[in-house]
Amino acid sequence: MADPLLTLDSHVDTLERALDAALDLRLDQRGRSCLDLPRMEAGGLWSACFTAFLPQGPLTEQARRAALARAEAMLAILDGLAESAAERCGRARNPEELHGLHAQGRRALVACLENTYPLGRDFKDLDRLASMGLAYATLCHQGANWVCGSNLEPQQGLTAFGRRLVHRLNELGIMVDVSHASERSAWEALEVSRAPVIASHSSCKALCDHRRNLSDDLLRAIAHSGGVVQICAYSPFLRLGAGENEASVSDFVDHLEHAIALVGVEHVGIGSDFDGGGGLSDCPDATHLPRITEELIRRGHGEAQLGLIWGKNFLRTWEETLGRASA
Numbered sequence: 001m002a003d004p005l006l007t008l009d010s011h012v013d014t015l016e017r018a019l020d021a022a023l024d025l026r027l028d029q030r031g032r033s034c035l036d037l038p039r040m041e042a043g044g045l046w047s048a049c050f051t052a053f054l055p056q057g058p059l060t061e062q063a064r065r066a067a068l069a070r071a072e073a074m075l076a077i078l079d080g081l082a083e084s085a086a087e088r089c090g091r092a093r094n095p096e097e098l099h100g101l102h103a104q105g106r107r108a109l110v111a112c113l114e115n116t117y118p119l120g121r122d123f124k125d126l127d128r129l130a131s132m133g134l135a136y137a138t139l140c141h142q143g144a145n146w147v148c149g150s151n152l153e154p155q156q157g158l159t160a161f162g163r164r165l166v167h168r169l170n171e172l173g174i175m176v177d178v179s180h181a182s183e184r185s186a187w188e189a190l191e192v193s194r195a196p197v198i199a200s201h202s203s204c205k206a207l208c209d210h211r212r213n214l215s216d217d218l219l220r221a222i223a224h225s226g227g228v229v230q231i232c233a234y235s236p237f238l239r240l241g242a243g244e245n246e247a248s249v250s251d252f253v254d255h256l257e258h259a260i261a262l263v264g265v266e267h268v269g270i271g272s273d274f275d276g277g278g279g280l281s282d283c284p285d286a287t288h289l290p291r292i293t294e295e296l297i298r299r300g301h302g303e304a305q306l307g308l309i310w311g312k313n314f315l316r317t318w319e320e321t322l323g324r325a326s327a
């Protein structure tokens with residue numbers, strides 16, 4: 001019988017680590033990563049968005065092709081994990097498949113793309129990657145690309161190609177993710193997108209004035225689009241001056257509660273950023289995720305709210321995005 005609380009972590013960078021260090025995610029990789037299949041099981045984490053993460057490289061065809069090859073290698077690792085541990089997990093290409101896996105007591109592996117840079121300046125490679133069931137695409141990482149300016153270029157918004165790419169993502173039913181984008185890019189993506197916009201791993205600027213965090217106005221606009229803000233457990237986004245793994249579960253839940261007070265519990269979720277720098281002093285890896293649930297309960301959140309925060313909001317947004325797809 002599956003655990004009734006369907007938990008989803010909307011952002012883990014574990015595939016990059018698995019690729020570079022040849023990790024076998026079927027086994028406990030403690031000390032080498034924050035997350036793997038055994039620790040998802042131990043931490044009650046039913047599903048996770050595994051990103052093919054590409055740092056921003058030079059805007060040349062050669063460099064973007066190398067990035068694309070890495071993205072494909074990371075997605076192949078995810079497929080390999082699903083195939084070789086099929087009794088314990090499977091790939092979820094849509095919310096229905098994810099619910100099916102949960103009902104069978106298997107972990108759901110969701111593929112996502114962090115940085116559209118490897119797609120280049122046309123839709124050929126995007127259309128091919130989309131067939132692998134990408135849930136969302138993060139428009140950029142740290143540095144402007146062919147699509148938009150990042151938080152490092154606050155003056156830069158979406159390019160003309162970026163606007164077309166947002167529409168193509170809408171058509172394909174892939175959620176548009178504005179984490180890492182400049183505030184201007186995020187506003188323009190909200191303006192252009194015909195489907196909800198999400199932030200897969202960002203926290204609240206009102207509590208920690210970091211350029212990667214979201215202003216209250218942007219939080220409201222994302223919620224208004226029907227999207228969801230997945231609060232990020234990267235410590236420097238949670239407490240000003242904190243180093244990696246120095247903020248606590250309590251600091252993290254402060255951000256969740258700020259967002260909930262601002263936009264309602266229907267538009268907030270959790271994106272740990274494990275293996276991308278994410279982690280808390282008292283939640284350094286996936287086995288400790290129940291501590292977040294415990295803290296939410298301690299602060300008076302009931303079962304229904306826990307369900308929304310831990311996955312239902314993200315899945316509703318994904319469902320709605322797929323419902324509006326036309327490709």
Ligand SMILES: [Zn+2]
Pocket residue numbers: 114180201276
């Ligand atoms: Zn990131």
